[in-house]
Amino acid sequence: MKLLFVEDEPVLAGEMLNYFSSLGYRCEQASTYTQAREKINAYTYDSVVLDITLPDGTGMKLISSIREHNTDTGIVIVSAKDSLPDKLEGLNLGADDYMTKPFYLEELNARIHALYRRKTLRGNDQISFDDFTIVPLSKMLFYKGEEVSLTRKEYELLMYFTVNKNRVVSKPSIAEHLWGDHFDQADNFDTVYVHLMNLRRKLNTCSQKDYIRTVYGMGYKFTV
Structure with missing residues (x-):
């Protein structure tokens, strides 16, 4: 938050x-x-x-x-x-x-x-999509009841995507969300790309589905 x-x-x-x-x-x-x-x-x-x-x-x-x-x-x-x-x-x-x-x-x-x-959570203690469950209070992700290990930045990125589901979000907006006032510390957006690719890989490994779609020239869209 x-x-x-x-x-x-x-x-x-x-x-x-x-x-x-x-x-x-x-x-x-x-x-x-x-x-x-x-x-x-x-x-x-x-x-x-x-x-x-x-x-x-x-x-x-x-x-x-x-x-x-x-x-x-x-x-x-x-x-x-x-x-x-x-x-x-x-x-x-x-x-x-x-x-x-x-x-x-x-x-x-x-x-x-x-x-x-x-x-943000619309009164829910959990956020679910397909067989995934996010528990914001403990900052954990589960797939079919099994924990999926995420880094802090990967978890924050996943929450940002789920809150903005079906919306195109730009790399600058992602960087600002992850680092706030300090996002300029990332000299370019390579760091954002690394976190995004790691999150995409972990979700895909569990479900064999790619939830994060690249919208060329604009950013990324999270769809379920």
């Missing part, structure tokens, strides 16, 4: 990044309205944790930008403001949840995971 934390308090921002990174999330952070808007317009996130009081603007204005970019992105407002009007404004603008500071990181994690299950 890819998260963006929009928070200008350095200590809290650091705590959230460290905690969620330790759980295996891909985490990015913005400390100003301007930084957050640039990231939201450039990248897609599974969830955005949003403080509404920022040095150069209000986080409330970012909600519409998030919704325009991706309607399935979960939005959790975290704020020191605990008045009912503030909560209603945020929720009416399109936020999914509202937490008042201070809060427990474990509770924030539970709420983010609940949003992910509802929006």
